[in-house]
Amino acid sequence: MLKVVAPVEACSTCGARGWTICPTCQGATYVIMSGGRPLRPAASFEPDAAPCPTCRTYGAVICPECNGSGKLYQGHEYGSGRNRPLRPYAG
Numbered sequence: 001m002l003k004v005v006a007p008v009e010a011c012s013t014c015g016a017r018g019w020t021i022c023p024t025c026q027g028a029t030y031v032i033m034s035g036g037r038p039l040r041p042a043a044s045f046e047p048d049a050a051p052c053p054t055c056r057t058y059g060a061v062i063c064p065e066c067n068g069s070g071k072l073y074q075g076h077e078y079g080s081g082r083n084r085p086l087r088p089y090a091g
């Protein structure tokens with residue numbers, strides 16, 4: 001039987017999937033680069049399209065809030081980049 005170590009809730013950033021659509025290419029997997037920066041999403045057949053540097057043509061990235069687990073500890077501060085229990089807990 002699994003032991004619950006800390007209260008968790010579903011991550012609302014990724015809908016508990018653990019991943020989100022790539023913010024750079026919006027899931028298009030290719031982008032138009034301008035001055036070394038991604039300018040806009042692009043289709044792979046566009047003349048100047050380059051593979052998305054963020055997701056490397058995967059189209060999705062690991063959710064930055066929950067680090068791919070799909071779950072967050074209760075009381076998690078969205079945008080903090082930390083997904084940790086508020087208090088230390090014993091096994």
Ligand SMILES: [Zn+2]
Nearest residue numbers: 022025052055
């Ligand atoms: Zn991308």
Ligand SMILES: [Zn+2]
Nearest residue numbers: 011014063066
């Ligand atoms: Zn998430």
